[in-house]
Amino acid sequence: MATILREAFDGLGNFHENHFVHRDIKGGNVLLDMKGGVFLSDFGVSAHLKKGEKRGTLCGSPCWMAPEVLE
Secondary structure (H helix, E strand, C coil): CHHHHHHHHHHHHHHHHCCEECCCCCHHHEEECCCCCEEECCCCCCEECCCCCCCCCCCCCHHHCCHHHHC
16 A cells, blocks of 8 residues: 555656646546556646646545635
């Protein structure tokens, strides 16, 4: 389990280093293949950010959002 999480976080780190945000991370968007490979999916609401830019929109799956984001 720790390896799966580590690989998912490594993938997100790479995504963030290239100035993209996924905006819909949830269990259903972390996929595993038969050999244990980890894949991130559903980039439909992902966004590219310029340095220092922030997003003010609310998108993603409400049941997976932090309560402070929903307020």
